[in-house]
Amino acid sequence: MKLNFFTPLPPLATDIAQCVSRVLPALAARFDVTLWTSQEKVDKGLRQSFRVRSFRPDNVDWRELNYADINLYNIGNDARFHAPILEFARRYPGVVLMHDVAVHELIYATLERKPLCLERYMELLERDGPQAVEAGRAFLAGKLALRDVSVRHPLTWWPLERAAGVVSHNAEALRRAVPRLDAPLLDTPLPWLPKAQMQKARARVLDAGRMEMLVCGHLNSPNRRLSQLLEALATFPLRDRLLLHVAGAVKDEKTLKQKIAALGLRSQVKLHGYLSEKALGRLMDSCHMALNLRWPSVGEASGAQLRFWNHSLPTVATKTAWYAQQPEDCLMLVDPEREAEDLHRYWNLALGDYAGVAQFGLRGRELLERRHSAESFASALEAFLPVVERYRESLAARPLAERVGRALGDLSVEDANLKASIASRFACRIAEMSGTLAEDGR
Amino acid sequence: MRVLVLNTQVVFTKGGAEIHADSLMDALSRAGHDAELVNIPFKWYPPEKILDNLLACRMLDITESNGVPVDRVIGLRFPAYHIPHPNKVLWILHQHRTAFDLWGKPICDIGCFPDGRIVRDAIARAEKELLPEARAIFANSNNVAQRLERFCGIHSTPLYHPPHGAELFHSGNDDDYLYYPSRISGLKRQGLVLEALARTRQPVRVVFSGSADNPEDLERLKETTKKLGLERRVDWLGRVSHERMLELYANCRAVVFPPLDEDYGYITLEAMLSSKPVITCRDSGGPLEFVRDGESGLVAESEAAPLAEAMDRIWKERTFAVQAGKLGRSLIDELGINWNNVVSKLLA
Structure with missing residues (x-):
């Protein structure tokens, strides 16, 4: 069976690209895979092992798509990596792999590159309804943040209008966002490392009663709660026993440093900037707790969370969307309405009984092995294919x-x-x- | 009986399917039925036009005319055979082949369009949903019946018929030319015959007759003839009268007919009726139901070298050619292919 996979690929600094490289061997065992990408540079190893093709949405040999059994589109929320794929998914029916439920930001950023951007954007919002139009106008007038518009009007339906099938790691949220979804939906956990690459599960202990914590990823978005996290840390009575590592892209480092200084957290926060996979892995091994807050959530299934679990790292996350659906003994969840209070509670708990908190990481790791293997993802996709084929017969x-x-x-x-x-x-x-x-x- | 025969017509094109429909009409009239031919004009590009045509057919009402019921409908070709009628019998010449056996082949046009796949899938679904409406399904050859089974899971019965004016075919001289009478089209692979001819060691000559689907195709073939230095060994006659065609059959050394997966192929039967051996290819479809390799003709791989070898053999071994032709004639006589049988099956 021929599979065309439209996706960002390493070395792009995105979890989705990393995730793809890890799931490819399992896909290749079942499909004749061709990777399609619009990026210029692709890892040499991938090029050696797989057929990698470049694509431009306006220049396509349709036979390559028509004669494949399945065309799979990887849609995340970052327009730098996903805009050309989104354009393609709108044009040619295939299976859309939705990493986020809310894709409003991606859509806006994609349209922003095109002529008549605002007209097209408003037309699209009109199709979503009068409230979306109102919110869109407020955003364009600078009165509302795009992220807030996205949470209220996720526009999930837009990439799916011509979908022959949908894959989601967060199917419940997707169904809520698109109640009248016609295309068949495959609900499958996000694939992660092949077993051979998994880290050893390990129990941690606190060194000299001091706890090191990690927050990482693309931290620019306000929904990653970095600012609120620093404020909670500043008001925590035992903050001298905590060290927060911040690893990842931060747009305005100067302002962040000023805030850290103003809150008196110079000794409690260490900024690392963007780290290589290897260096980030080492940091995950040496830390005692990960902080993975999202509010409001855009319905994403967190690749970062799976990575924390791979390192048996106990994690505090927000009680929302995908995180709220995970087994309750695998994550320490905070109520977004009582964020600082709950953070303090978990930090106190960890400083008092770290052995108990460490169990969250070990159980998360077990869950990862059980549910998030590349093999289970590939086999679920294979089993989904006849359903897609049957539905595709009615698409015309x-x-x-x-x-x-x-x-x-x-x-x-x-x-x-x-x-x-x-x-x-x-x-x-x-x-x-x-x-x-x-x-x-x- | 008041009978309607449903066919699809690509306007300004005449080939086997049109002859087939005309012959069926004659046979129905001879059997005393009040028969009329309904031709639906068909355009297949861009691909969504195929579905527009299909839907248009589905919207027609041919159950009665002037208040008098139509007793039986015989559907021959897609999409005309999907016009609804409670007493419909299908005698399928072929489905829309680029959606099935020709899908993914170089000749497949709909695969080149962005909506090609969904149109192809929609055609496949429509066939599966709508073909079973018929009270009986016949195919004009075993090859077509097998395709229906393979691509749609639908069983049909092969029902052979004689070529138009079968009684007029006869044997004449054994002149120095091979004959290829057919529409000029990519599927008929006249180009392959030219390539093979260029590789023959004997002074083989080939006479082609038939009109071109697209005049540019014929021009290209003529250019190839020139490029390969075959001008003195090839004749392009274009469309010829039925009488002239009978003479060309009667006096050739053999008939060469190597199409790609032909549905049925009158040419095979016409050659056999003219007591001529047939050179065909392993992937030629319909002809393989009739030609016995090494006995009533030769079956070669569909490449220039093996086809050239077969042409050389027929050219060189005159006695074999004559005997193979005679055997072909006796085989076709034994099969008892006649219109009375066809009409009684279709109206049962």
Whole structure:
């Protein structure tokens, strides 16, 4: 079976790219894989092991897509990596792998690169409803942050309009966001390391009663709560026993440093900037606790969380979306309404009984091995294929109905009943052709 | 019986399918039925037009005319055979082949369009949903029946018919040319015959007749003829009269007919009726149901070298060619392919 996989690839600094490289061997065992990317540089090792092709949405040999059994689109929320893939998913039906439920920011950033950006953006919001239009106007007027608009109006439906199938690691949230999703949905956990690459599970102890904590990833977005985290740390009575490592991209380091100084946290916070995979792995091994806060959540399934579990690192996360659905003994969850209070509670608990807290990391690690293997992802995708094929047979029905609608419009039939009767007969015939006619003939 | 025969017509094109429909009409009339031919014009590009055509067919009502019921409908080709009728029998010449056996092949046009895949899938679904509406399904050859089974899981019965004017085919001289009568089209692979001819060691000559689907195809073939230095060994006659065609069959050394997966292939039967051996290819489909390799003709791999070898052999071994032709004639006589049988099956 031929699989075209449209995805960011290493060395791009994104969890999705790292995740892909790890799941590829399992996919290659089941599919004849071709990787499609718009990035210029791709890891040499990947090029040696897989067929890697470049694509531009405006220049495609359609035979390459038509003759594949499955075209898989990796959609995350970062336009730098996913904008061309999003454009493609809108144009050619395939299986859309949704890493985030809210993709409003991705869509805006994608449209921003195009002519008539604002017109297209507003047209899109009109389709979402009057409240989306209002929120979009507020954003454009600088009165509302895009992230806040995204949480209220996630626009999840937009990449899925021509989908032949959807894969989500957070299916419940996706169903809530798109209640009338026509395409079949595969709910499968995010794939992670092959067993051979997994870290050894290890129990940690505190050294001299001092606890080191880690926050990492793309920290620019306000929903990563870095600012609130620092404030909570500043008000924690035993803060001298804590050290917070900040690893990852921070847009305005100067302002961050000023804030750290103003809060009196120079001895409690260490900024690392962007770290290599290896260096980040070492830091995860040496720390005692990870802080993985998201509020509001955009419905993502956290690759970073799986990485923490791979290192048996106990983690504090926000009680929301995907995190709230994880077994409760694998994460320490904070209520976003009582964020600082809950953080203090977990820090006190760890400083008092770290052995108990360490168990969260070990149980998370067990969960990772059980549910998040590359093999289980690849085999779920393989089993999903016949469902996608069956659904794809009905995909032409909608554009056919639209053409009929236009043709009926051209006839200028004024009698509404007659018009409805003709339209109904066409609809019935289209349903027959596409195998979607109900037994009662509707 | 009031019978309607449903066919699809690519306007300004005439080939086996049109002859087939005309012959069926004659046979129905001879059997005393009130028969009429309904031709649906068909355009297949861009691919969504195929579905528009199909839907248009589905919207037609041919159950009665002027208040008098139509007793039986015989559907021959996609999408015309999907016009609804409660007493419909299908005698399938072929499905829309680029959605099935030709999908992914170089000749497949719909694969080059962005909506090619979903149109192809929609055609496949429509066939599975709508073909079973018919009270009986026949295929015009075993090859077509196998494709229906393979791609749609639908069983059909092969029902052979004689070529148009079968009684007029006869044997004449054994002149120095091979004959290839067919539409000029990529699927018929006249180009392959030219490549093979360029590799023959004997002074083989080939006479081609038939009109081109697209005049540019014929021009390209003529250019190839020139490029390969074959001008004195190839004749392009274009469309010829039926009488002229009968003479060309009657007097050739053999018939060469190497199409890609032909549905049925009148040419095989016409050659056999003319007592001529047939050179065909292993992937030629329909002809393989009739040609016995090394007995009534030769079956070669579909490459220039083996096809050239077969052409050389027929050219060199005149006695074998004559005997193979005679055997072909007796085989076709034994099969008892006639219109009475066809009409009684379709109207049962």
